[in-house]
Amino acid sequence: MHVPIPAIPVLFRRRAAGSRRALIAAAALLPALAVPLAAPAAPAAANGVVVGGAPTTTDSEPWVVALASRQRFGSGRSGQFCGGVAVGPRTVVTAAHCFGQEALGVADWRNLPDLRVISGRTDLSGTAGEEVPLSDVWVNPDFDATTNAGDVAVITLSQALPDGAVIPMAGPADTAPYTAGTEAQVYGWGDTTGQGAYPDSLRTATVDVLADTVCEKAYPGDADGRYLRASMVCAGVTGGGKDACQGDSGGPLVADGKLIGLVSWGTGCAEAAYPGVYTRVSAVSGLVAQHM
């Protein structure tokens, strides 16, 4: 079996033999280990962010940011390992699991001194935009690593983002964008194939918000997680082929001009039977506001 080796040893999935766990993208950096331990059960469509996507830019989507540490993830792609979303001039939301020990390799983000939020850099091989140091991080203490519920963290930046562009979060009253059939865009610099092909440039894919019952059936509870409708959103496309993937975590799912989800988890990427699961922003926006 041929397993493609990513150019930069980042964000491979760590899979125990037989495990389909796909939550944590980032892992150890030893080049010798920097290949997926197993190919995906069903290879995803190979053209996509995000799988099945198209290029976009941080000029048109300035609130899409990257979390990065060259020290841990290598310098080729500016050290990117997760996505994030600017919701206030100095506030970025992302996934709690992006700050876990398994991702960062350290128990406390402060022990990764070159951790930065990168804004305004469509192409991570370049130097456009700004790299902003973090001044504080609130990781949801109720994040449940078994189900993946509550996968949200709030970053306070040491200085305001250059253009101050932010996107509003969906709140408890925003039920319409969560209706099954709503089209939503997901953004990220993650794996475009499900096999460790990390693009330099930002991509987006359009997916449909799916009925909670779809993800409840797909994810009744196994090693990857358990779908909980109160705190998660289910999104994908019939037949698969378009989805977020490893490295997209913490990035935005947007509908009707609002942030409705954060890339959180899924089994494989873009597989027809396994939609993407996102943190339900309307369920945590109050909590986020308390930490801005």
Ligand code: ARG
């Ligand atoms: N957990 C992954 C990350 O850390 C994101 C996985 C999303 N998977 C999916 N099939 N939508 O980047």
